[in-house]
Amino acid sequence: MSKVNVAQLSEELQTAIASLSSGGESFEEVGIVTRVGDGVAWIHGLSGCGFNEVVIIETKLGDIEAFALNLMEDEIGAVLLDSDIAVAAGNKVRLKGEVLSVPIGEELLGRVVNPLGRPIDGGPALTTKKRGLVERAAVGVMGRKHVHEPLMTGIMAIDSMFPIGRGQRELIIGDRQTGKTAIVLDTMINQAKQKTGVVNVYVAIGQKLSKVARLIDRLKQEGVMDQTIIVATGPSDPASLLYLAPYAGTAMGEYFRDNGGHALMIYDDLSKHAVAYRQMSLLLRRPPGREAFPGDVFYLHSRLLERSAKLSDDLGGGSLTALPIIETQAGDISAYIPTNVISITDGQIFMETDLFYQGIRPAISAGLSVSRVGGDAQTKAVKSVSGQLKLGLSQFRELAAFAQFGSDLDEATKHQIERGQRLTELLKQPQYQPIGIWEQVVSVYAVNEGLFDNVVTAKIKDAQSDLLARLWSKHKEAMVELNKGEKKFAEYEKTVKIVRETAEAVAKGFEA
Amino acid sequence: MTHLTRRELSEYVAAQLLADNTSVIDELAAYLIESKRTKEAPLIVRDVESVLANRGVLVAHVASAHELSSSAKTSLEELLRRTFHADTLHFKETVEPELLGGVKIAAADKELDGTARRTLNQLKSVKV
Numbered sequence: 001m002s003k004v005n006v007a008q009l010s011e012e013l014q015t016a017i018a019s020l021s022s023g024g025e026s027f028e029e030v031g032i033v034t035r036v037g038d039g040v041a042w043i044h045g046l047s048g049c050g051f052n053e054v055v056i057i058e059t060k061l062g063d064i065e066a067f068a069l070n071l072m073e074d075e076i077g078a079v080l081l082d083s084d085i086a087v088a089a090g091n092k093v094r095l096k097g098e099v100l101s102v103p104i105g106e107e108l109l110g111r112v113v114n115p116l117g118r119p120i121d122g123g124p125a126l127t128t129k130k131r132g133l134v135e136r137a138a139v140g141v142m143g144r145k146h147v148h149e150p151l152m153t154g155i156m157a158i159d160s161m162f163p164i165g166r167g168q169r170e171l172i173i174g175d176r177q178t179g180k181t182a183i184v185l186d187t188m189i190n191q192a193k194q195k196t197g198v199v200n201v202y203v204a205i206g207q208k209l210s211k212v213a214r215l216i217d218r219l220k221q222e223g224v225m226d227q228t229i230i231v232a233t234g235p236s237d238p239a240s241l242l243y244l245a246p247y248a249g250t251a252m253g254e255y256f257r258d259n260g261g262h263a264l265m266i267y268d269d270l271s272k273h274a275v276a277y278r279q280m281s282l283l284l285r286r287p288p289g290r291e292a293f294p295g296d297v298f299y300l301h302s303r304l305l306e307r308s309a310k311l312s313d314d315l316g317g318g319s320l321t322a323l324p325i326i327e328t329q330a331g332d333i334s335a336y337i338p339t340n341v342i343s344i345t346d347g348q349i350f351m352e353t354d355l356f357y358q359g360i361r362p363a364i365s366a367g368l369s370v371s372r373v374g375g376d377a378q379t380k381a382v383k384s385v386s387g388q389l390k391l392g393l394s395q396f397r398e399l400a401a402f403a404q405f406g407s408d409l410d411e412a413t414k415h416q417i418e419r420g421q422r423l424t425e426l427l428k429q430p431q432y433q434p435i436g437i438w439e440q441v442v443s444v445y446a447v448n449e450g451l452f453d454n455v456v457t458a459k460i461k462d463a464q465s466d467l468l469a470r471l472w473s474k475h476k477e478a479m480v481e482l483n484k485g486e487k488k489f490a491e492y493e494k495t496v497k498i499v500r501e502t503a504e505a506v507a508k509g510f511e512a
Numbered sequence: 513m514t515h516l517t518r519r520e521l522s523e524y525v526a527a528q529l530l531a532d533n534t535s536v537i538d539e540l541a542a543y544l545i546e547s548k549r550t551k552e553a554p555l556i557v558r559d560v561e562s563v564l565a566n567r568g569v570l571v572a573h574v575a576s577a578h579e580l581s582s583s584a585k586t587s588l589e590e591l592l593r594r595t596f597h598a599d600t601l602h603f604k605e606t607v608e609p610e611l612l613g614g615v616k617i618a619a620a621d622k623e624l625d626g627t628a629r630r631t632l633n634q635l636k637s638v639k640v
Contacts, residue, residue: 026624029621029622045558
C-alpha cells in the first residue's frame, strides 16, 4: 500500500470532522457487556436506555439484538433475542432508539412467522412497511363498545351454552390431552366455513413444532390458512421469544381490529408463557413469589388480554376476540396461573379429562364453564332454543350418579335423566366438523322439545344427521334464512312447522 | 463493609479528583481490593469519566488510522468542547492502523465512530 500523504489525510479528516459537527453523525451512547449467560446480558453504561428498548450488541459474529427489562443503578439486564453463544463480556452495546415492533398488515395472512415477524415458512420475505408495537396500551373506556356480535365457534355445546361474542376473552382450560387445541382449531375452521371474515391469529407458545406443523397442514387442508397468521415458537427457542410471542401476535391482530375488521387471537398456551416469563425473571434476579413466579405475573396476562376489545363505532367497530388456553395439572383450576387468567377473562370453558375418556367430545364441563358477556352476543335463534340447555345438562350431570338405580326413581327424575342423556349425546361433535346456526337450532330444538324422546340414545347422532340432511335437501331456502339467526326460532313459524314434521318423521326411523 | 454502588463510588472519586485530592485513587484501590471488586475497576474508571464529563472535565480517547495533524486535533478539540460543553479537555490519542481511515472518538460513555472499518462493517451487514 502506498504511503498516505499526511497533508491530504489532514484535509480529509478536517472534512470528516466538519461533517460530523454539522450533524451528519452524532455521538452515540455506548455500553459494555459485563457478563452474559442463560439468554441474559448484563450491560454497563447506556444510562439513556428506556424500559423495553432494543439494544444492539456488537459481537464477532455480527449484531445481536436484545431488549432491556432491568434498568438498575449500575447496570442493565437485557434479554437476548437470539442465541447467546456469540455474545461475550466486553462487547459494545448501542441503543437502537426504538422499542420492539413487528411487521403487520394483510401481507401476513397465510404466513408462519416468529415473534419478531420473520417468516419461518420458507416463503418470500415480507415487504410490508407497516409495523405495530409489540407492547401497546389497551384501548380506553371510551374507545370500547359492549360485546354484542356473536363469534360462532361452530361447536354446538359452546354456541348454545357458553356463547362467545366478538371482543370477548374466553379462556379454554383443562388438563393435557383433553381437546383444548381441537376447540380452537374448529373455531378457526368455522370462520372460513361460515365466511365470517374473521382473521385468525394462532400463537404457539413453546408448542412442539411437530404439533404446529400438523395444525398448519390441517388449516391448509380446510382452506383456512388464507385468513390465518401463525406466530410459532418451539420448546427450543429462547425464553425471550416465548415471552414475546403473544404480544407480537396481538400486534398483528390489532391491525385488523383497528381497521374495522375482526380478528380472533388464540394463545396456545399461557401456562407455558408464564413459565417462560418466570425463567426470564429469575435469571434477571427479580424476587420470586408464589410458585416462584414474579410479582407481576398477573399484569403479564392482564395487559395482554386487555388488548382484546370490541371497538366503538367511532373507532370503526372492529374487534379482537381472545381465546387463551391454560393447561392445568390434574384438573386443579385453583393453581396460581389458572386463577389469575380465570379472573382476567370473561368466562372459561373447562375441559374435563373424565368426560374425554367417556367419549364425550368436546369434553366440556357444563357445570364449571361459563360465559360472562357472551349472552348478549348470542344469535337470537340459538338463544331462543337453548335457554334451559345448560341448566338441564348441569342438573343431569348431578343426577347421573343415580341413573344406576333407575327403577327406584320417580318419573320426573327418570325423564330428566333420559333427556340429559339425549342432550349429552347430541352435543357430541366430531373434530373438524363445525356446524352452522341452522343446524344447531334445529338439533337443539328437536331434542329439547321432546321430538327425539323415543329415539334410542345411541342413535341420536344418526337421527340428527338424518334430520339435517332431509331439511337441507327439501327446505334449503328456509334453512338458509334460519342460518342468519336474526329472529327467535318461534318467529320462523313455517320453518318451525317443517322442522317438527320432519323431526317426527325421522324419529320413527330410530325408535327402539 | 458497606457495599457502595459503582455510581456512588464514581461520584465520590470524581468529586475528590476535582478537589485535587489525588490520594483518592489509593483509597479506591484499597476499597476495591478489600471488597473483592477489583474486576470492576475499568467500569468504575468509565463511570468516573462520565461523572467528570457532566462537570465540565472531559477525557477523550481519540483513535485514528494515522497520526493526526495539529489542525485536525484543534478541530477535534473544538468539536468536543462544543458537544460536551467541556471547560477542561484531556486528549488521549492512539494510532490504530486497523481502523483503515477516519477517526473514532470515545468520551465519557459516548462514542462517535467515523472510521472506514465501521463503514465497511455496516456495509457488510446490509443484506443486498
